[in-house]
């Protein structure tokens with residue numbers, strides 16, 4: 481029998497990624513979608529040929545009894561909807577970020593683990609072939625001791641002109657919780673999620689409250705509530721320094737950078753596309769050079785979740801990692817707010 485899937489939050493991520501991927505798998509079927517607005521949820525269901533639609537989450541669970549749930553609501557609701565799905569015995573794929581606090585993420589992890597349910601977060605960048613290669617090369621020691629890692633998730637003029645992205649209450653923050661978290665996950669995944677010891681950060685709100693137009697549309701500067709850039713130093717167990725730079729708006733040369741650099745005492749690397757470089761007897765050498773970064777990471781992440789729900793032993797970004805990354809994001813925000821380092 482096909483596994484029944486329900487979607488909570490019929491927005492752009494649900495449509496472009498979750499629904500379109502599930503459609504490619506014969507082992508599953510999408511039975512329902514839930515959203516707060518009746519007409520829009522009905523339109524979503526019709527457009528995507530989903531049989532039933534609801535405005536009440538509990539009513540959907542009672543009527544449909546799904547096996548799997550995709551949570552694609554704004555960040556603020558992730559905890560509520562994931563908990564509800566877990567209470568109803570469903571495996572869950574939740575969009576990133578896991579939640580807006582580490583306490584919420586911890587509870588989600590505990591309930592999933594306690595009930596033997598799969599809880600995965602859509603950190604899709606870690607599913608790129610480039611990440612798999614880099615993880616192997618780092619583990620084999622090709623880079624030597626990796627002592628500095630730089631994660632960058634930067635947009636030059638990319639304050640989103642749609643959705644809730646500038647609303648602190650709905651999102652839990654700005655570029656760090658929206659973009660930076662992706663590159664932090666990719667970096668930590670390659671390193672094997674080492675323990676974070678100390679965090680120091682500074683954030684700025686210099687452009688979002690001043691301008692109203694960017695390459696991603698228009699916003700209201702009077703309602704711009706989140707940081708427009710954040711910079712942090714993360715000290716990892718074993719002595720490695722992980723640096724994060726993230727922005728919706730920052731006057732840089734490039735329009736956008738989403739990448740991680742690894743610096744070891746034997747070689748250095750960039751992640752997207754995977755590239756490893758060093759020097760031998762005074763000659764600069766390229767050890768690995770992928771032409772382009774893997775474009776299929778979103779589909780691969782979705783595939784891993786479905787495969788795991790079907791009983792295969794595959795990697796997903798799980799509840800534990802969701803908690804660890806939320807603990808880190810929270811510490812970065814706390815450090816920036818208090819103007820002091822945070823020890824974890």
Ligand SMILES: NC(=O)c1ccc[n+]([C@@H]2O[C@H](COP(=O)([O-])OP(=O)(O)OC[C@H]3O[C@@H](n4cnc5c(N)ncnc54)[C@H](O)[C@@H]3O)[C@@H](O)[C@H]2O)c1
Pocket residue numbers: 488489490491492493494514515516517552553554555557575576577602603604643644658
């Ligand atoms: N993995 C990625 O790279 C990626 C990219 C974009 C967005 N996202 C994440 O996906 C999530 C949704 O983002 P989006 O861009 O699709 O936003 P969106 O605004 O297009 O969709 C959100 C949907 O949730 C619905 N919703 C709001 N409150 C609800 C409630 N209480 N109950 C049920 N539905 C509710 C809205 O009506 C809307 O249809 C966010 O958490 C975002 O961070 C992830």
